[in-house]
Amino acid sequence: MNISDREKLVLNAIIDYYLAFGDTIGSRTLVKKYGINLSSATIRNVMADLEDMGFIEKTHTSSGRIPTDMGYKYYLSELLKIERLTQEEKENINLVYNRKVDELDHILKRTSSLLSKLTNYAGIAIEPKTTNEKVEKIEFVHIDEYLIMMVIVMADRRVKTKNIHLTYPMTRIELEEKTEELNSKIKNNEIDILQVEKYILGEDDELSYEDDMLEDENFSKYFVNNLSSMLKDKSIDEVANVIEFFNERGDIRELFEKLIEQRTRENKNSQVNVIFGDDLGIKELEDFSFVYSIYNIGDSQGIIGVIGPKRMAYSKTVGLINHVSREVNKVLNLIERKK
Numbered sequence: 001m002n003i004s005d006r007e008k009l010v011l012n013a014i015i016d017y018y019l020a021f022g023d024t025i026g027s028r029t030l031v032k033k034y035g036i037n038l039s040s041a042t043i044r045n046v047m048a049d050l051e052d053m054g055f056i057e058k059t060h061t062s063s064g065r066i067p068t069d070m071g072y073k074y075y076l077s078e079l080l081k082i083e084r085l086t087q088e089e090k091e092n093i094n095l096v097y098n099r100k101v102d103e104l105d106h107i108l109k110r111t112s113s114l115l116s117k118l119t120n121y122a123g124i125a126i127e128p129k130t131t132n133e134k135v136e137k138i139e140f141v142h143i144d145e146y147l148i149m150m151v152i153v154m155a156d157r158r159v160k161t162k163n164i165h166l167t168y169p170m171t172r173i174e175l176e177e178k179t180e181e182l183n184s185k186i187k188n189n190e191i192d193i194l195q196v197e198k199y200i201l202g203e204d205d206e207l208s209y210e211d212d213m214l215e216d217e218n219f220s221k222y223f224v225n226n227l228s229s230m231l232k233d234k235s236i237d238e239v240a241n242v243i244e245f246f247n248e249r250g251d252i253r254e255l256f257e258k259l260i261e262q263r264t265r266e267n268k269n270s271q272v273n274v275i276f277g278d279d280l281g282i283k284e285l286e287d288f289s290f291v292y293s294i295y296n297i298g299d300s301q302g303i304i305g306v307i308g309p310k311r312m313a314y315s316k317t318v319g320l321i322n323h324v325s326r327e328v329n330k331v332l333n334l335i336e337r338k339k
Contacts, residue, residue, distance in 0.1 A: 003053070003074070009036060010046045011055055012079045015067045019311055024064025069276060069310075076274050076314060083315040085323055093118075093320075097327040104158050104297065104332075109223045111304050111328055116226035118320050121308030124292075126256050127158065127221040128300035135186050140179050145169035155298075158221075222252050230288060230307060245284040255280065256303055259292065271325060272318045276310065291317050293325035297332045304328060
């Protein structure tokens with residue numbers, strides 16, 4: 001759809017005002033606040049044209065206009081000017097990632113917390129579904145003679161833990177011997193992750209599990225901070241639905257796969273992407289906007305970003321996520337090179 005420079009100017013001002021103040025804006029205010037060199041009558045005609053094209057709509061309470069989803073999307077793809085971070089903001093972000101961390105869990109947890117603090121929206125970080133099931137090493141923590149904790153470090157730096165109840169006592173020294181024996185097999189590529197479980201439960205029937213050794217590998221861990229920011233002005237039922245969605249790991253996996261698939265289908269190469277919840281077909285998120293970036297670790301991809309209202313400070317948020325994403329990928333690249 002062709003849109004004139006004049007229409008772009010007016011549309012940008014309408015959306016900018018609405019994002020900043022959450023209110024409609026009329027032709028006179030557009031002239032005064034944004035210095036648009038057009039008469040009020042001309043602006044009203046332009047606004048009518050924009051409404052006919054579906055970029056803005058009238059509200060029931062006034063003659064002013066607010067953006068539609070179509071208007072938002074045009075603004076995000078064609079009109080958005082990303083706000084540059086201050087040097088202080090960059091340094092504060094960089095400090096978070098300068099601390100020595102080489103486990104993906106810790107990096108993602110730190111990122112989720114950081115994004116929520118920087119934006120006041122819900123910060124989210126999703127672990128990728130790994131394409132490499134190779135175990136790097138296994139450690140056992142001796143809690144007492146009948147209880148140990150197994151820590152599994154995957155080759156892609158993901159960490160999984162499991163409490164193990166023993167059927168008969170095992171000393172700390174015996175546990176150390178078992179750890180050395182098992183890691184020797186892993187180092188020599190004698191067993192993979194599935195064989196680890198078989199080795200422990202089958203060949204050595206010393207260990208008893210209350211449930212499966214590992215979490216279902218089809219699901220990814222995710223970290224979310226400041227979820228309460230999504231629940232403001234929501235009914236009890238709406239709050240319950242949102243919380244239930246974030247408690248379902250399968251739904252998070254579905255969201256992740258849809259975002260990756262959509263970006264690939266649309267051939268988007270931008271560092272930061274914005275998608276509305278209703279475009280995902282997920283009822284619980286239909287009133288929200290998801291601003292996210294995809295990070296890479298080996299051959300796998302994960303997501304970091306924020307979820308907030310559609311009336312979001314996009315220029316600032318996109319700039320923040322862009323910089324945080326670069327830092328996350330930098331840290332992960334360093335980890336990859338150390339392998």
